[in-house]
Amino acid sequence: MMKRLLTIAGAVMLLLPACKGESGGTDGKNDKGAGAAEAKKETAKDISLGVLADLTGATADVSRPYNEGMLAYIDNLNSSGGVKGRKINAMSEDYAYKVPAAEEKYKKYVQAGVIAIEGWGTGDSEALRGKVKGDQLPFMSASYAEVLTDPAQSPYNFVVAPTYSDQIRVALDRIAAESPNAKVAVFHHDSPFGNAPIEDGEKWVKERGYKLGYKTYAMKTGSTDFVGLLQQAKDQGATFIVTQNVSSPAATVARDLAAQKLNMKMVCLNWCSDELFIKLAGQAAEGHWMVQPFTPPSVPKPGHDTVRAYCKAKNIDLEAKGLHFVQGWYTMHIMAKGLEKTLGDGKELTGTNLRAALETMEAVDTGGVIGPVKFSAESHRGATASGVYKVEGGKMVEVAAAVTPKK
The missing domain is CATH 3.40.50.2300 (Response regulator)
Incomplete structure (x- = not known):
């Protein structure tokens, strides 16, 4: 009986590799061959x-x-x-x-x-x-x-x-054309994002020979109002506030301007030039300008x-x-x-x-x-033209398309 059992076991062992090969199992070649290659191909x-x-x-x-x-x-x-x-x-x-x-x-x-x-x-x-x-x-x-x-x-x-620097150049060009001797206050997020165009804006005023006043103010994150900064801008004699920040704090500035009855026009750059700014600021958004590279769905x-x-x-x-x-x-x-x-x-x-x-x-x-x-291999600046908008009737109205900094 023992001899007969050993004979049957040996036959089964001989059959197992063949069965694995036929079923795509894990014999030597299939283990690291077709199955693994197919998995890599799928990935x-x-x-x-x-x-x-x-x-x-x-x-x-x-x-x-x-x-x-x-x-x-x-x-x-x-x-x-x-x-x-x-x-x-x-x-x-x-x-x-x-x-x-x-x-x-x-x-x-x-x-x-x-x-x-x-x-x-x-x-x-x-x-x-x-x-x-x-x-x-x-x-x-x-x-x-x-x-x-x-x-x-x-x-x-x-x-x-367009870079933040190109955007602020467009803003300063427009301000200089509207009011050549204006004093400009630049309100900006207190971060690398907010600081990014500050020096280039100041250089642009000098390079273009503009007679604009130019002073910068950091906006503290989490502030519930910007009355203090607006008072400093008023003391400067500012009539324009270029804003390099996102929508919520910019809308707070607009509301504070209206509440204080200050005769200053905001010029929002990319990240506060949007529908959210208008929604949050409400009536206080009316008349302010926006420099925005991306055209809103409303235009x-x-x-x-x-x-x-x-x-x-x-x-x-x-x-x-x-x-x-x-x-x-x-x-x-x-x-x-x-x-x-x-x-x-x-x-x-x-x-x-x-x-x-x-x-x-x-x-x-x-x-x-x-x-x-x-x-190009020489420049990774993809575009230079921004749109210029004005808030009218609670909407962004296109004033000029594809505006680039003056040369």
Whole structure:
């Protein structure tokens, strides 16, 4: 009986490898061959991007719709096949506008193998400049600080819109044309974002030979009013307040101006030139100016059509989301165009190849929303023209389109 059992066991052992091979199991070749290769192939189909968002921090009022616009663009793109048949997998997390948190998220994204980063603020964008250079990861953000446009200093940073410095130049040009001897107070967020255009604005006044007075005032985060700063601006003799801040504090300034019955006109730059500022300031917003690179949905352009169609299909109120939703949408669109060129050129999707694609691709036409956006190996400044708007009847009314700093 023992001899018979051993004979049966041996036969079974001989059959097992053959059965594993036929069923795609784990014999020597199949273990590390077709199964593993197929898994790698499946993973390679997705394009991983890292996204930094301020959803709970100091700039969350404008960062949330911007982030939603980026993710909506990805959803829309993926539903139509992605980039050359490859879908984008976006890892989007809140860093609450805190640079150390942004650095931690960045490490996480690098370890996950992302091909590029979509950042947010000036503080995190500048803090990560050296890291993205070392890791060779293209980095776009909603910061338009001028230092990020120079490939010699920031070789992997790309700026899709006119810089804050270009925006303040446009503002000062307009003020000088309206009132050549005006005194200008610059109210700014007390951060790298707020400080970004300050020196360049002062230099512009001197370079252009303007007779404008120019003085800057830091706006303390969390302030419930800015009556004290307005009193200092009044003492300066200011009749214009250029504002480099987000919507909520800018609206507080507008309300304080109205309450104090001060004869000063605000000129908001990018991040307070929006529908939220008008909503929060109410009647106090009337008559103030805005320098805004991205065209709001209330001023229809052909580039809004695709965004509007997506929002209609998803039951999203585009007017309620506002221009920052569109801003996020088209920032991601420009990144996607770089990815498309890389793959279209038959190149492996690496950070260095993506950088080269962004630098050499044709100008991106956004249907009048911004741009056209064009980078080069010499400059990562994608666009220089902003729109100029005035608040009338509770809306942003376009005064002039595609305005660049005077030469």
